[in-house]
Amino acid sequence: MKNLMLSLSCFALIAFVGLIPGCGRGGSNSGGGSSSNISGLLGNWSGSWKSSTNNSGSLSVDWLSVVPGTDNTLAGFITIGGSLCGGAAGGTPGTVSGNNITFSVTGATGSVTFTGTYTSTLISGTYSGTGVCSGTGTFSLTKQ
Secondary structure, three states, rough: OOHHHHHHHHHHHHHHHOOOEEEEEOOOOOOOOOOOHHHHHHEEEEEEEEEEOEEEEEEHHHHHHOOOOOOOOEEEEEEEEOOHHOOEEEEEEEEEOOEEEEEEEEEOOEEEEEEEEEEEEOEEEEEEEEEEOEEEEEEEEOOO
């Protein structure tokens, strides 16, 4: 019985590790060859946002992985400082097409979507929000 429990525990661990993006697959994504094009976005990006009414605050995004089974979607975490969305933080998907990127955060009382372009060191563009995140403006993020 003890050996059976140990075997089941090992199986569960191996199954879990297999779900971690890149684990056991040589760091590649099974969704297609273009995921390597966006893998350069992985990591921490920090910068700021500025509204059309001259409010401003900090902005950071930590892109954690390319979503398994895709070649254009990132999984990450966003933190918005200042008055935009009352200083929201949460999980954010990022969608990449060419050198364009879109990511957003949605809460119970509002959402904000960031749309821009990226290089290996800079993501910049505009944002638009609804509800408590209402407004428009610009943003800029630099890779850390």
